[in-house]
Amino acid sequence: MKQLLLLLITYVGFTSTAVAQRVHIQTPDTSPQTTYAANRLKKALQERRYTLTSPADYTIRLTLDAGKLGKEAYTLAPEGKTIRITGGDPAGLIYGCLSLAEDLRNGVSLPQIKAKSENPTLPFRAIKYDLPWDTYRHSYALDQHIETCRDVAYWERFLDMMVENRFNVLSLWNLHPYTFMIRPTNFPEATPFNENEMKEWQTLHRAIFRMARERGIDTYLVPFNIFVSPEFAKAHNVAMNNLEHHHFVDGDTSAIVRRYTRECVTQVLQEYPELTGFGLTLGEGMGGMTPQQREDWMKATIIEGMRQAGRKSKLIHRIPFSSTTGSLGVTSVETEKLTRKSIEAEGDLAFLEGPVWADLKYNWSHAHSTPKLVKVHGGKLYDTYFKPTPTKYKIVWTARNEDFFCLRWGVPEFIREHISTNNQPYLGGYILGSETYIPAKDYFTKTTQPVDWTYAFERQWLFYKLWGRLLYNPATPDAIFKAEFIRRYGPAGSTLLEASALAGKTPLRLASSYDFTWDFSLYSEGFMALQDKNVKYISVDRQISHPPLDPDYVSVADYVKTVSLGGSFAANKITPLVLADRLEQDCRKALSLVAPIKTAGNASLMYEVADVKAWANLGLYFAEKLRGAVALQTYRTTGGEINKQKAITHLEKALRNWDEVVAITRPIYHDMPLVHFSEQQGNTRAQNDKLRFHWAILRPEVAKDVEIARQAVK
Known part of the structure; x- marks a missing residue:
C-alpha cells in the first residue's frame, strides 16, 4: 500500500503543472552549443509552465570552467534562488542542462533540485x-x-x-x-x-x-x-x-x-x-x-x-x-x-x-551475447594491441x-557488466x-x-x-530509467524496467549458448542461424549439436555425453538444464510483473508490454526446447522410452510457447524484410527482396521439432 501511494505521489509530480514562477537563463556566450543547451532547458521549463523573463524569481546561470572540470563533465549547484550549471566544455554544459531538463520533466520543481556532478567514464x-x-x-x-x-x-x-x-x-x-x-x-x-x-x-x-x-x-x-x-x-x-x-x-x-x-x-x-x-x-x-x-x-x-x-x-x-x-x-x-x-x-x-x-x-x-570477450572478427585476439599499454x-x-530489430530490448546489468x-x-x-x-x-x-x-x-x-x-x-542508477517509464506511462510503467531486464536476457542467453561468427550466422530474435549457406530456424537437432560461444556454457551433446558416463560439471558451468531453469524463472517473473498492466487506450504502452511478453514467451519456449533436447539426446544415447516421451512433452510445450509469441505479435507486427535473407543461395535479388520474417512464418519449422522427437530412434 505504501509503495502504491508513493507511485501515485510521484505520478502527480509528473503530471501536475508547476507553480507559475519567472525564470531567467544567463549564458556565457552565443556559441551554437551554448544556444542549443539553453534552448533545451527553455523548452523543459516552458513545459512545466515556468515563465522565461527578466527580472525573475529564479536565475539559471550557465558557465564554462575548463580549469576545474574536464571535457564533457558538468556540475549542477543550487544556490538559493540561483542554479549554476557549469560545464568543463560546451558538451559538458549541454549535458548539465539536459540533466536539469530531465529532472523538470520528471516532476522535480526548481526548489527541489539537488546538487550533482558527472564525469564521462569513456571519452x-x-x-x-x-x-x-x-x-x-x-x-x-x-x-x-x-x-x-x-x-x-x-x-x-x-x-x-x-x-x-x-x-x-x-x-x-x-x-x-x-x-x-x-x-x-x-x-x-x-x-x-x-x-x-x-x-x-x-x-x-x-x-x-x-x-x-x-x-x-x-x-x-x-x-x-x-x-x-x-x-x-x-x-x-x-x-x-x-x-x-x-x-x-x-x-x-x-x-x-x-x-x-x-x-x-x-x-x-x-x-x-x-x-x-x-x-x-x-x-x-x-x-x-x-x-x-x-x-x-x-x-x-x-x-x-x-x-x-x-x-x-x-x-x-x-x-x-x-x-x-x-x-x-x-x-x-x-x-x-x-x-x-x-x-x-x-x-x-x-x-x-x-x-x-x-x-x-x-x-x-x-x-549482445556474453560480456566476456571470446573472439573478434576473424577469430582469436592476441595481446599485441594492449601490451605495452598504447x-x-x-x-x-x-x-x-x-x-534484435523488432522487439524492444533493455538489460542494464548486462551493459554495466x-x-x-x-x-x-x-x-x-x-x-x-x-x-x-x-x-x-x-x-x-x-x-x-x-x-x-x-x-x-x-x-x-x-x-x-x-x-x-x-x-x-x-x-x-536504474531509477533514472525507471523514471522515464513512469514519465511516459504513469504508474503502469513502474515495473516495466525490471520486466524488460528479466525478459531481455533471452537473446543474450541464446547467443551465449550458440556459437557464431559473422552477421547472418545468428539472428537471436528469430531463433535462426546460418546453416547450409542459408539462414534457417534453429532446429532441436541443431541446438543439440552446436557448440556454445561462452566457455562457461555446456552444449546439449556434451552435457548428455558427460552425464551418461557418470561425469559432472564444475559449479560455474551453465548446463542446458540450469539454463532452462534460469530462463523459466526470469521469464515467468517478467510475465507476472506486466500481467496487471492495463493497456486499453494506450497503444504505445501496449507495445511495451507486448514486447516483454514476446521475449518472455520466447524464453519459456527456449527453456522447454533445451529440456526437450536433453531428453531427446539422452534417449538417442542410452535409450529409455520415458526419455523419448519427456522429449515429446517438452517440445510440445515449447511449441505452445511459440504459438503464444505468434498470438502476441501477429496482430501488431507486419511481416518484416530482413537483410538476413538478401543472400539466400540460388535466389535472385528480386526473390530475396520478397522474403519476410515473422514468428508465424516459422511455426511449421518449430512444429517439426516435435516430429523429430516422435520419430527418434536409439
Missing part, C-alpha cells in the same frame, strides 16, 4: 550508422529507408536522441560516399547527379554535420575500400568487375583510382569543415592484397588526402580482420604487429588530433547488434550499431492507433538510453 561513445545509399549489402530491407534518411527532420530527432543519451560520435558508413557529397574537381564525371540533385545531397550532409556540431557530437565518414562510382569506372575503364559494388572483390589499385580516392578525401574535408574526421576499414574491396598492401593503400589515399586538406581532423582505424590476401581471413600475431605499427605512426601525424581510435568488433557481429591510440569496441569487464586503461569507448538494420523507417508497427513515436529508433528508446547513459556514467 568515445559512438553510433555506427550505415547510410541506405550504396549500402554494404544490397537489399530492399535497407533501400526502404532512403526517403526517411534524406529528410533533415529525421536527423534532427536522431541527433537529439544521441545527445540526450550522451552519445558523442556519429560514424556514417557507406561503400563509396564521395559522389553523394561532392563533384570531384578533377573527376566531375564520377558524380551521377545534376546540379539541383547535387545541391540537395550537399544540403543534407551539411545539415547533419552542423546539427551534430551544435550538440557536441563528432562526425566521422567511414568509406569502404576500394570502391569507385560506376560512372567513374566506365569513364576510365577501371574496376569494371564491380559496377554493382559487391563487397568481397579484388581491389583495383591503379594509379588513377589512387589519385581519385585521395582527392575525394581532401575535397570532402575542405567542403565540409564541420566533418570531424574519417575512418579506415580494411578488407572489403581489397581482395588479393596483403595486410601490408592494404595499410600502404590507406596511407597513400585516405591518410594522405587528410593531410592535403590543410586542416586538423580525427581518425578511426578499424583493426583488419584478415591476415591473408582474401577478404575473409583469420587473425594473426603478425598482422596485429603490422597494424599496431601503422596506428602508432598515425598517432604521430601533426594533422591528426589524437588519440587514434583503434576499432575492434566485440565477439564478432554479436556483442599511448598513441585507444581501443574502441564495436558492439554490433544483428540480433560489459563496461566493467572491459574498462582497462587502453579502452577509449564503444561503437554501437548494426550493419543489417537501419533505425529509420518504422516498417514494423501494424496498429492504426496513435503511438508516441515516428521513427524506428524511437521505438527502441530504452536500448539507446541504456547504452548511451551507461557508457557516459556506468553508475547511472
Whole structure:
C-alpha cells in the first residue's frame, strides 16, 4: 500500500503543472552549443509552465570552467534562488542542462533540485550508422529507408536522441560516399547527379554535420575500400568487375583510382569543415592484397588526402580482420604487429588530433551475447594491441547488434557488466550499431492507433538510453530509467524496467549458448542461424549439436555425453538444464510483473508490454526446447522410452510457447524484410527482396521439432 501511494505521489509530480514562477537563463556566450543547451532547458521549463523573463524569481546561470572540470563533465549547484550549471566544455554544459531538463520533466520543481556532478567514464561513445545509399549489402530491407534518411527532420530527432543519451560520435558508413557529397574537381564525371540533385545531397550532409556540431557530437565518414562510382569506372575503364559494388572483390589499385580516392578525401574535408574526421576499414574491396598492401593503400589515399586538406581532423582505424590476401581471413600475431605499427605512426601525424581510435568488433557481429570477450572478427585476439599499454591510440569496441530489430530490448546489468569487464586503461569507448538494420523507417508497427513515436529508433528508446547513459556514467542508477517509464506511462510503467531486464536476457542467453561468427550466422530474435549457406530456424537437432560461444556454457551433446558416463560439471558451468531453469524463472517473473498492466487506450504502452511478453514467451519456449533436447539426446544415447516421451512433452510445450509469441505479435507486427535473407543461395535479388520474417512464418519449422522427437530412434 505504501509503495502504491508513493507511485501515485510521484505520478502527480509528473503530471501536475508547476507553480507559475519567472525564470531567467544567463549564458556565457552565443556559441551554437551554448544556444542549443539553453534552448533545451527553455523548452523543459516552458513545459512545466515556468515563465522565461527578466527580472525573475529564479536565475539559471550557465558557465564554462575548463580549469576545474574536464571535457564533457558538468556540475549542477543550487544556490538559493540561483542554479549554476557549469560545464568543463560546451558538451559538458549541454549535458548539465539536459540533466536539469530531465529532472523538470520528471516532476522535480526548481526548489527541489539537488546538487550533482558527472564525469564521462569513456571519452568515445559512438553510433555506427550505415547510410541506405550504396549500402554494404544490397537489399530492399535497407533501400526502404532512403526517403526517411534524406529528410533533415529525421536527423534532427536522431541527433537529439544521441545527445540526450550522451552519445558523442556519429560514424556514417557507406561503400563509396564521395559522389553523394561532392563533384570531384578533377573527376566531375564520377558524380551521377545534376546540379539541383547535387545541391540537395550537399544540403543534407551539411545539415547533419552542423546539427551534430551544435550538440557536441563528432562526425566521422567511414568509406569502404576500394570502391569507385560506376560512372567513374566506365569513364576510365577501371574496376569494371564491380559496377554493382559487391563487397568481397579484388581491389583495383591503379594509379588513377589512387589519385581519385585521395582527392575525394581532401575535397570532402575542405567542403565540409564541420566533418570531424574519417575512418579506415580494411578488407572489403581489397581482395588479393596483403595486410601490408592494404595499410600502404590507406596511407597513400585516405591518410594522405587528410593531410592535403590543410586542416586538423580525427581518425578511426578499424583493426583488419584478415591476415591473408582474401577478404575473409583469420587473425594473426603478425598482422596485429603490422597494424599496431601503422596506428602508432598515425598517432604521430601533426594533422591528426589524437588519440587514434583503434576499432575492434566485440565477439564478432554479436556483442549482445556474453560480456566476456571470446573472439573478434576473424577469430582469436592476441595481446599485441594492449601490451605495452598504447599511448598513441585507444581501443574502441564495436558492439554490433544483428540480433534484435523488432522487439524492444533493455538489460542494464548486462551493459554495466560489459563496461566493467572491459574498462582497462587502453579502452577509449564503444561503437554501437548494426550493419543489417537501419533505425529509420518504422516498417514494423501494424496498429492504426496513435503511438508516441515516428521513427524506428524511437521505438527502441530504452536500448539507446541504456547504452548511451551507461557508457557516459556506468553508475547511472536504474531509477533514472525507471523514471522515464513512469514519465511516459504513469504508474503502469513502474515495473516495466525490471520486466524488460528479466525478459531481455533471452537473446543474450541464446547467443551465449550458440556459437557464431559473422552477421547472418545468428539472428537471436528469430531463433535462426546460418546453416547450409542459408539462414534457417534453429532446429532441436541443431541446438543439440552446436557448440556454445561462452566457455562457461555446456552444449546439449556434451552435457548428455558427460552425464551418461557418470561425469559432472564444475559449479560455474551453465548446463542446458540450469539454463532452462534460469530462463523459466526470469521469464515467468517478467510475465507476472506486466500481467496487471492495463493497456486499453494506450497503444504505445501496449507495445511495451507486448514486447516483454514476446521475449518472455520466447524464453519459456527456449527453456522447454533445451529440456526437450536433453531428453531427446539422452534417449538417442542410452535409450529409455520415458526419455523419448519427456522429449515429446517438452517440445510440445515449447511449441505452445511459440504459438503464444505468434498470438502476441501477429496482430501488431507486419511481416518484416530482413537483410538476413538478401543472400539466400540460388535466389535472385528480386526473390530475396520478397522474403519476410515473422514468428508465424516459422511455426511449421518449430512444429517439426516435435516430429523429430516422435520419430527418434536409439
